[in-house]
Amino acid sequence: MSTPTLRRPEIAADPSRVRRTGGMRIIVRRELATKLLTRSFAISTLLFAFIAFAGSLFGPGGEDDAPVLAYTGSSADLATTVDAVGGDAVALERVVDETAGRTLVEEGKAGAVLLPSESGVRVLVQDALDPQLGALLDVALQERALRAAAQEAGVDPQVLVGAVETTAGSAVLDVVAVGQDLAVADVLLGLGFAAGAVLVVLLWGIPLATDVMQEKVSRVVEILLTSVRPWQLLAGKVVATTVIGLTQLAVVLGATLAALALGGSLPDVDAVSWSVVLAGVIGLVLGVVTCNTLMAGLAARVERQEDLSGALQPALGLALVPMAAASYLAFEYAESSWLDAASMAPVFTTFVMPVRLALEPVPAWQLGLSLAVALATTVAAFAVAGRVYAGSVLRSGGQVPLREALRRR
Amino acid sequence: MLALHHISKRYGPHRVLDDVGLEVPRGAIVGYVGGNGAGKTTSMRIVLGIATADAGRVTLDGAPVDAGVRARMGYMPEERGLYPTMQVQQQLQFFAELRGLSRADATRAARYWLDRLGLEERRDSPLEDLSLGNQQRVQLAAALVHEPDALVLDEPFSGLDPLAVDVMTQVLREEADRGIPVLFSSHQLELVERTCDRVAVLQGGRLVADGTVDELTGVNAHRYLLRSDADPADWVPDLGPAVHVSIESVADGAVTVRLAGDSDLQGLVDAVRRHGTLRELRPWRPSLTQVYRDVIDVPEQLQGARTRPTVEAQAS
Numbered sequence: 001m002s003t004p005t006l007r008r009p010e011i012a013a014d015p016s017r018v019r020r021t022g023g024m025r026i027i028v029r030r031e032l033a034t035k036l037l038t039r040s041f042a043i044s045t046l047l048f049a050f051i052a053f054a055g056s057l058f059g060p061g062g063e064d065d066a067p068v069l070a071y072t073g074s075s076a077d078l079a080t081t082v083d084a085v086g087g088d089a090v091a092l093e094r095v096v097d098e099t100a101g102r103t104l105v106e107e108g109k110a111g112a113v114l115l116p117s118e119s120g121v122r123v124l125v126q127d128a129l130d131p132q133l134g135a136l137l138d139v140a141l142q143e144r145a146l147r148a149a150a151q152e153a154g155v156d157p158q159v160l161v162g163a164v165e166t167t168a169g170s171a172v173l174d175v176v177a178v179g180q181d182l183a184v185a186d187v188l189l190g191l192g193f194a195a196g197a198v199l200v201v202l203l204w205g206i207p208l209a210t211d212v213m214q215e216k217v218s219r220v221v222e223i224l225l226t227s228v229r230p231w232q233l234l235a236g237k238v239v240a241t242t243v244i245g246l247t248q249l250a251v252v253l254g255a256t257l258a259a260l261a262l263g264g265s266l267p268d269v270d271a272v273s274w275s276v277v278l279a280g281v282i283g284l285v286l287g288v289v290t291c292n293t294l295m296a297g298l299a300a301r302v303e304r305q306e307d308l309s310g311a312l313q314p315a316l317g318l319a320l321v322p323m324a325a326a327s328y329l330a331f332e333y334a335e336s337s338w339l340d341a342a343s344m345a346p347v348f349t350t351f352v353m354p355v356r357l358a359l360e361p362v363p364a365w366q367l368g369l370s371l372a373v374a375l376a377t378t379v380a381a382f383a384v385a386g387r388v389y390a391g392s393v394l395r396s397g398g399q400v401p402l403r404e405a406l407r408r409r
Numbered sequence: 410m411l412a413l414h415h416i417s418k419r420y421g422p423h424r425v426l427d428d429v430g431l432e433v434p435r436g437a438i439v440g441y442v443g444g445n446g447a448g449k450t451t452s453m454r455i456v457l458g459i460a461t462a463d464a465g466r467v468t469l470d471g472a473p474v475d476a477g478v479r480a481r482m483g484y485m486p487e488e489r490g491l492y493p494t495m496q497v498q499q500q501l502q503f504f505a506e507l508r509g510l511s512r513a514d515a516t517r518a519a520r521y522w523l524d525r526l527g528l529e530e531r532r533d534s535p536l537e538d539l540s541l542g543n544q545q546r547v548q549l550a551a552a553l554v555h556e557p558d559a560l561v562l563d564e565p566f567s568g569l570d571p572l573a574v575d576v577m578t579q580v581l582r583e584e585a586d587r588g589i590p591v592l593f594s595s596h597q598l599e600l601v602e603r604t605c606d607r608v609a610v611l612q613g614g615r616l617v618a619d620g621t622v623d624e625l626t627g628v629n630a631h632r633y634l635l636r637s638d639a640d641p642a643d644w645v646p647d648l649g650p651a652v653h654v655s656i657e658s659v660a661d662g663a664v665t666v667r668l669a670g671d672s673d674l675q676g677l678v679d680a681v682r683r684h685g686t687l688r689e690l691r692p693w694r695p696s697l698t699q700v701y702r703d704v705i706d707v708p709e710q711l712q713g714a715r716t717r718p719t720v721e722a723q724a725s
Contacts, residue, residue, distance in 0.1 A: 219490035
């Protein structure tokens with residue numbers, strides 16, 4: 001048992017080491033040591049990375065994603081024009097008649113069927129016309145009308161086309177499909193960051209919340225709070241969890257890019273893409289920190305696992321609603337002022353601004369405002385969560401009502 | 410000296426602590442006893458700043474206990490507060506660093522306490538792999554690892570085997586001998602009697618007794634064991650109106666008699682002999698448990714359940 005000859009070591013405690021960020025750093029180190037530098041983290045991260053790598057290398061290529069336009073013999077002329085205008089952005093499939101085309105659309109094998117009509121062209125779709133197909137059809141119709149008008153005026157259409165193609169601002173340069181295609185890639189890139197934030201919050205925010213609850217139940221927190229302030233403990237846990245989640249996401253993303261590079265299908269990156277990436281990374285970090293902070297604060301209110309999910313709903317909502325809004329606005333209201341407003345609104349800005357950048361040029365002042373709002377949202381979330389945490393984590397005896405948790409003591 | 414001054418605390422309509430004053434001198438071990446819900450844990454949590462008092466203050470050597478002072482205290486909560494899956498040594502180092510030790514000092518201190526408490530073989534084990542007794546030793550080590558200026562331990566002995574109790578007792582004495590105040594709560598009164606220099610009894614949020622073990626067990630009080638065939642109900646009235654006696658029956662028909670103040674022992678002898686034969690009369694030192702029962706107001710409905718009922722009588 002005890003060894004009488006043991007000598008008590010000479011030690012010197014200096015409380016200033018624990019003040020402010022000092023205490024927070026100690027909390028961060030413990031969280032990283034027990035969650036990041038572990039075998040289970042390494043295994044799960046490698047597994048995710050492997051799945052991402054294999055999926056990107058052997059999964060379906062981007063060419064298959066081009067929308068399929070079916071056409072009948074009587075609409076072949078316009079289909080040929082669409083093909084000439086769209087290039088790889090559209091895939092054509094000839095069908096025998098309208099019935100065969102309708103079947104393809106119903107089975108989801110074609111995005112639309114091109115049919116002749118008395119007034120011009122009839123397009124058969126399942127629900128709504130794919131925007132990319134719609135843009136191509138517009139251009140093709142314009143070109144066909146131009147050819148017809150030229151012929152009526154006695155101008156050789158080929159000469160006209162040749163002249164147009166050599167003129168700046170020509171119809172070919174005006175082919176929206178080219179620009180539209182790149183925008184879609186950037187929109188998906190922007191949404192990818194939003195999805196990444198949601199993924200990190202779901203994968204790591206919920207365990208963080210569980211951890212906070214367990215510290216409360218086991219009363220570890222009582223010992224911790226005799227040394228550090230609640231905000232230090234909360235901040236340390238949130239920072240560490242965010243680092244862990246983003247590390248895992250970065251590894252998975254790296255594996256995906258490596259697979260794309262191996263397959264020779266790395267997407268082209270231009271200035272717009274880089275701006276989306278920059279805004280996306282900032283939005284991702286701030287979005288994750290905000291949601292994780294709120295989740296940790298709200299989790300301190302409860303003592304039982306079955307109460308936890310209900311307590312976390314507001315924080316999960318703050319991740320999922322802006323994510324859904326970003327997708328909806330990008331595809332349905334890309335031209336509306338709703339997108340502009342959402343890209344600068346608290347909570348939404350981190351998810352929506354990267355998508356908006358992919359769709360249109362954004363004035364610098366709006367970018368600055370967006371960043372300021374995002375930072376202010378994070379600070380406000382920390383203030384609210386810190387208050388809820390401090391007002392709840394030492395209280396036992398059931399779920400602490402939010403109003404009581406927020407009450408000034 | 411660690412001191413609580415006029416501490417009061419309410420939770421809603423329930424008064425948990427009522428004007429509690431308690432002193433824990435440096436170098437002394439003070440046992441804090443009382444029934445469940447008496448307010449022991451709440452007052453300890455107030456000392457550590459985990460709960461806030463509605464009134465009163467806590468001082469260490471006369472200075473208010475603030476965050477800086479609390480960081481220099483050692484605390485062991487009743488419901489053990491450690492991380493189940495974290496390695497033992499890693500855990501102690503973490504708590505030591507949180508108390509302001511450098512990493513090197515934290516490592517050395519953690520190693521020392523693991524060796525001191527016989528846990529050197531388990532330093533790399535997750536806490537949950539240890540027996541409950543060993544987990545409790547780790548908890549004690551966590552409270553001591555930064556060489557605290559005061560120790561506050563809530564039920565440190567509960568669930569310990571006799572060997573672990575001896576180790577814990579020895580360690581607490583060493584810490585007190587280092588010159589720090591040690592306050593611990595316990596329901597094990599024999600242990601408190603054996604270990605503590607002073608004892609404070611809390612009941613219903615009020616401090617009802619406080620003193621050295623000798624003072625409380627009444628070295629100076631006039632307590633006697635009396636064996637007689639006379640019924641106390643017959644001879645107590647003969648003692649006269651000025652004599653206040655407390656009578657508690659013990660084994661084999663004997664009773665203990667506490668005469669208040671300067672009561673005349675001969676008067677007691679005469680009174681008993683008038684109603685029967687006095688077979689034995691000798692000084693009696695009660696245990697702390699008996700003293701505890703004396704000072705705690707036991708609800709009437711519980712008194713009938715006691716095997717050794719206490720009778721408080723005012724001679725008339």
